[in-house]
Amino acid sequence: MHPISKAIRTQVERTNEMEHSQPLFLSSSFCFDNAEEMRAAFADETDDNIYSRFSNPNVQEFVDRMCALEGTEAGFATASGMSAIFASFMTFLKQGDHLISCRSIFGSTHTVITKILPKYGITHSYVDAGDISTWEQHITPNTKMIYLETPTNPGLDVIDLKVASELAKKHKLLLNVDNCFATPIAQRPADFGADLVIHSATKWLDGQGRVLGGVVLGKKELIHEIYLFCRSTGPSLSPFNAWILSRSLETLEVRMDRHASNALYLALQLERNERLNWVKYPLLPSHPQYAVAKAQMTNGGGVVCFELKGGIESGRKFLNALKMLSLTANLGDTRSIASHPASTTHAKLSEAERMAVGISAGLIRISVGLENREDILADIMQALEKV
Structure with a gap:
């Protein structure tokens, strides 16, 4: 099935409810029939919803649709695009690590990289978005991630994702791509080898200036680490915003x-x-x-x-x-x-x-x-x- 069709039909295929459109689940928590069912859910032996800070049917529907569009295995939705970016940094970077980022990035992302990450002992090097051939010389033994936007905000530089992926794989680095400007309609970074794909869903994904949201997408093992970080720190996407965003993806x-x-x-x-x-x-x-x-x-x-x-x-x-x-x-x-x-x-x-x-x-x-x-x-x- 084409990714667009799969994204549109995900809720109908995933559930067997009477509603043609997914209903809203505004509950903060979910009940269990018995103690064993509850134990299994907390032990991650089932996919049952527990608490809307980290599991909710509306949020999962939005994530499933984004996975279909981006061609990724899993995802985790957050309250905003910046919380998705911050979660991707804090999950995989620790004290002493080094990050490479294209210099042309969103202003708030620049603030996180230059003002917040240094508080945790995480250093960075900025590289020229227009000249990817110079990036390798900035890689150090402590480098763990390459972060980029393409097209960049606001200069609209375009970075060769295939070359960036080859560089990341050569040095065993995570390639983290903000795909907000392009959307999965224009490009799918995972198809070129990106490990993580980030969106501010507030922008084109919603498309009508109504709600805030973000999402991180990628391989199951990487997203599980994102999930563990966000489950405890709480940058949750609200069920209502997720419901709005899921409807937006259909168009x-x-x-x-x-x-x-x-x-x-x-x-x-x-x-x-x-x-x-x-x-x-x-x-x-x-x-x-x-x-x-x-x-x-x-x-x-x-x-x-x-x-x-x-x-x-x-x-x-x-x-x-x-x-x-x-x-x-x-x-x-x-x-x-x-x-x-x-x-x-x-x-x-x-x-x-x-x-x-x-x-x-x-x-x-x-x-x-x-x-x-x-x-x-x-x-x-x-x-x-x-x-």
Whole structure:
């Protein structure tokens, strides 16, 4: 069965209930018929639900559907994308270990790597997302993991997953991939050898800006370790949010097809605009890693970024001139969103740190929505005229 069909039909195939859609299980705990049944559940001899902090039918349905989409054996859902990322670090890294990460990553992930992990004696090296050939020289005897985003946030660098996987296997490292921007519709990192795949389900997976959520996916033995860490530390996805996210996955493919086609159209039109220094989109032929993107992605996702001439003041004027696009701290919505990373998502980075990952003062990130593409383009064009 195709992964999309499997994901959509998972609940119906997995249960034999009368409801066509999985009902909500908002209980904090679950009852047992007798002492032996309860003992077996706590001994992990059965798959019975015990306590919704770590086992709940709605959460499991969401995980099962994500496993079908990503082609992984198992998964564990968390309260947010950042809790999924943090859990993946703290489960497999300990004092004295070393992490390699691409330099271009989400601002909060940068904070975790540079400010929080050092408190536990975990060091890191940042590498250039655009030049994977230099990564090996940063590997030390203490290196345990390679972490990357592809495409990166917000610069949209594309990293060759096959090469990254080969490097990780050569040195017996875990390859941990944030697949949030691409979604499993555009690329499946596990197919290229990734050990762990992470999503902020808050973004494209939900797709309507309604709930927070995250998930870590991978091989059973690795996810079991994630499960043990999260079971005790408690970054739980709520059953209601899981129920919402499961419903959202049923339309993920058709939504991402529209997001991606709108985004490519927008990128092609904006590339000719004289008010911009450059435009970037993974499947735009001018993208530096266009060949890699074509090889590992079936579409370019829903994010377009460009650089305004005039720096930070131009960025503010552009945002203030928009009439239809939303200004909000999110992406992956049905509605198009514009953001200025230098003053929002990556504001806590120093200017030098921002420039090192390609976040200039005039960089604008557009999360392209499902509106008519001409309306999206028209709003951006009229705002550019006021810069």
